[in-house]
Amino acid sequence: xxxxxxxxxxxxxxxxxxxxxxxxAPAGVQERKIKVGIGLNEDHPEGQGIKKFKELVEQKSGxxxxxxxxxxxxxxDDQKMTEALQGGLQEVTVPSTSPLVGMIKEYGVFxxxxxxxxxxxxxxxxxxxxxxxxxxxxxxxxxxxxAYWENGFRNLTNSKRPVNTPQDFQGxxxxxxxNEIHLEAFKALGANPTPMAFSEVFSALEGKTVDGQENPLAxxxxxxxxxxxxxxxxxxxxxxxxxxxxxxxxxDGLSPEEQKIMKEAAVEAGKYQREVxxxxxxxxxxxxxxxxxxxxxxxxxxxxxxxxxxxxVIDKYSKEIGEDLVNEMMAEIEKARKK
Ligand code: TK8
Numbered sequence: 001x002x003x004x005x006x007x008x009x010x011x012x013x014x015x016x017x018x019x020x021x022x023x024x025a026p027a028g029v030q031e032r033k034i035k036v037g038i039g040l041n042e043d044h045p046e047g048q049g050i051k052k053f054k055e056l057v058e059q060k061s062g063x064x065x066x067x068x069x070x071x072x073x074x075x076x077d078d079q080k081m082t083e084a085l086q087g088g089l090q091e092v093t094v095p096s097t098s099p100l101v102g103m104i105k106e107y108g109v110f111x112x113x114x115x116x117x118x119x120x121x122x123x124x125x126x127x128x129x130x131x132x133x134x135x136x137x138x139x140x141x142x143x144x145x146x147a148y149w150e151n152g153f154r155n156l157t158n159s160k161r162p163v164n165t166p167q168d169f170q171g172x173x174x175x176x177x178x179n180e181i182h183l184e185a186f187k188a189l190g191a192n193p194t195p196m197a198f199s200e201v202f203s204a205l206e207g208k209t210v211d212g213q214e215n216p217l218a219x220x221x222x223x224x225x226x227x228x229x230x231x232x233x234x235x236x237x238x239x240x241x242x243x244x245x246x247x248x249x250x251x252d253g254l255s256p257e258e259q260k261i262m263k264e265a266a267v268e269a270g271k272y273q274r275e276v277x278x279x280x281x282x283x284x285x286x287x288x289x290x291x292x293x294x295x296x297x298x299x300x301x302x303x304x305x306x307x308x309x310x311x312x313v314i315d316k317y318s319k320e321i322g323e324d325l326v327n328e329m330m331a332e333i334e335k336a337r338k339k
Pocket of ligand 1: 077215216
């Protein structure tokens with residue numbers, strides 16, 4: 001099972017005893033306290049997303065359900081917060097799906113590199129039957145999944161050189177998420193990957209424990225990786241989502257009305273978050289250039305060569321995940337491409 005180790009400072013603190021503003025609470029709604037934690041900063045689109053979630057829950061519950069947001073991994077990293085949800089010590093987190101793969105291997109469909117070409121294709125899969133099937137696997141692990149939010153296409157930064165071709169990955173010490181598909185894919189490209197929790201990445205880059213990392217542009221900007229990474233290569237090598245998770249222990253104690261408020265708010269805030277994310281990703285590349293990063297595009301031809309280099313990893317993990325599910329996802333993507 002998963003370890004529930006010391007859940008950190010911010011977790012137990014019942015310091016924020018805000019009085020619920022008076023409003024008309026709908027029937028079946030009691031006073032509730034909901035702690036939400038994410039690894040990213042308040043200014044990141046995900047931070048703006050959980051602020052929207054708070055606003056919506058408080059509004060829909062007439063101020064009875066109080067949301068307290070914790071940013072920048074103050075409650076811990078994705079894996080630790082997920083365990084806190086399972087233990088009933090925290091109510092909500094919105095992690096990357098990638099570190100969940102150790103627990104639910106099917107989530108690995110979103111770690112297969114070079115599968116999606118656009119955000120729209122990813123949304124079609126996430127919001128369709130494949131996404132729902134994966135949410136349905138969460139309750140047996142003590143988790144409820146309410147929606148998918150957007151992390152997005154990941155791009156490479158490093159301190160060695162611009163990466164244009166598969167050869168350029170050679171020997172780059174690279175931080176990856178705690179996910180074996182990512183690890184193997186970067187090995188296949190000739191890099192030297194090492195898994196690490198997100199909150200450790202900046203200092204690892206600064207101290208040169210690793211040469212590089214990969215994340216969507218909004219994160220590269222919000223976490224100021226430009227201060228410690230000269231090169232940004234627009235590899236778009238994989239699209240990874242966020243999943244909105246609720247502690248099942250908490251969820252099971254809610255009334256149907258309260259569950260409905262949570263669900264609606266997670267979905268509505270998710271739509272907002274995807275819009276903010278899309279705009280921010282488009283703007284961030286210019287901001288990062290202006291901040292001095294050397295940015296290179298990767299040609300379709302070179303992306304294709306990178307894909308060929310990782311094809312054995314795609315094949316191996318498609319079998320492990322289950323070919324039926326992978327084929328179902330590919331069919332959904334084809335459908336979205338024809339639209
Ligand atoms: C933030 C993480 C982050 C992810 C990573 O908690 O670890 O690189 O991309 O966004 O979920």
